[in-house]
Amino acid sequence: MNAVATLKQAFAEHQAVIAALEPLLPSIADVAQAMRACLAKGGKILLFGNGGSAADSQHIAAEIVGRYKKERRGLPAIALTTDTSILTSVGNDYGFDFIFSRQVEALCLPIDLVIGFSTSGNSRNVVLGIEKAREIGAVTVAMTGGSGGKLASLCDHVLTMPTSDTPRIQEAHILIGHSLCDLVEAD
Ligand SMILES: O=C(CO)[C@@H](O)[C@H](O)[C@H](O)[C@H](O)COP(=O)(O)O
Numbered sequence: 001m002n003a004v005a006t007l008k009q010a011f012a013e014h015q016a017v018i019a020a021l022e023p024l025l026p027s028i029a030d031v032a033q034a035m036r037a038c039l040a041k042g043g044k045i046l047l048f049g050n051g052g053s054a055a056d057s058q059h060i061a062a063e064i065v066g067r068y069k070k071e072r073r074g075l076p077a078i079a080l081t082t083d084t085s086i087l088t089s090v091g092n093d094y095g096f097d098f099i100f101s102r103q104v105e106a107l108c109l110p111i112d113l114v115i116g117f118s119t120s121g122n123s124r125n126v127v128l129g130i131e132k133a134r135e136i137g138a139v140t141v142a143m144t145g146g147s148g149g150k151l152a153s154l155c156d157h158v159l160t161m162p163t164s165d166t167p168r169i170q171e172a173h174i175l176i177g178h179s180l181c182d183l184v185e186a187d
């Protein structure tokens, strides 16, 4: 194994994906505006995904509830990936497919905004969570990659990363997540 060559390739792939995000900037700005509008009318942000995307959901919820860069009041956001009692009871009693949709049913209001992260766009539990949010009438956002999968056909706002490589999609997702936090707390 040539470690430096492997690293060079990953870094080059990352840079190419980030450079190719330029056409998405207006759509990212639209999502930020939708988040600001949701929070301004007393709504909350719900986020979920599997694996690295669960971590992304938690990371962005923490920036919103705590702070990104600026001193301001705490804003409401919940990652639906963290409560092991809910995740294990719903997973055990109803099935893993329902771990997010059940929480959306319990917590989501029509004034809320729901972000589903799935690099494939096809994780069943994420798709069902977004379908439930649509049923309730919340604003829905897909953070996805590749072809966008089923998620892309369901959401009001769709941010599809220009690659099918899962880690590179996740790296682009977190850049966008941070950028959304920046715009959410801007004056
Ligand atoms: O972080 C990674 C891979 O980089 C993994 O944990 C990855 O998130 C998991 O395999 C997920 O289950 C993939 O699901 P999805 O992104 O296709 O919805």
Ligand SMILES: [Zn+2]
Binding pocket: 052, 166, 167, 170
């Ligand atoms: Zn990962």
